[in-house]
Amino acid sequence: MGIFGFSKSRMVDADTALPGRDRPVLPAPSVHSVLGTSLTGPWPDGTAVIYVAMGCFWGAEEIYWRLPGVVTTSVGYMGGFTPNPTYEEVCSGMTGQTETAMVAYDPSVISTYDILKTFWENHDPTQGYRQGNDTGTQYRSAIYYTTDEQRELIEQTRTAYADVISKRGYPDITTEIGPASGRTYYLAEDYHQQYLYKNPNGYRCHANTGLALPALAS
16 A cells, blocks of 8 residues: 555556655766666767666666667656655655666667567566556556657557467556657666666566567568
8 A cells, every 4th residue: 555545556646646856866877887878868879768667677677788789778767747756655656657767779789679579578568557566556567659660669569469468368468658758757766776786686576478579570
């Protein structure tokens, strides 16, 4: 349960969400602890950015920073109402934010398709407001795009993957899909950034599901 008995498995609305604050909880982002790149840019020309939510953001970020062609990653909060929330506020279920990993990548090295293949195959996108044993709106599956190419490929891969999992008896995909524009990505506190590099024995809840996204026709 969230504060005052609010259920974390029900989406808060804008009128009852926590007020947040004007200042960010990570005012001066450091460089990526693994890649040595800026968490906020600027990045090389041609760098693409996408935002993915796959449950706990620690493991999601680790999956992506290991991929060749990824320029940088960070973790934060997105998709809700409360500005500049703290981790504790997000955990209360009273912000509407979901734990999100920002992925900046070089499309000439790793394709958007492979970014999305990694997304669909490394979490369960059918669970609604939970992921495994983690329950609450902050753990919902979501993906926020920044280009038309990303939007089109998200829809194509969602349809293709829905067919795969339906044949295996899984329910409908619940992933929230929308543009990053109109939503603000708030960087999480410094200790969350590259958490599993700083804490190698930390909590990991992600694994390849074994349900492969089929290749799309060119």
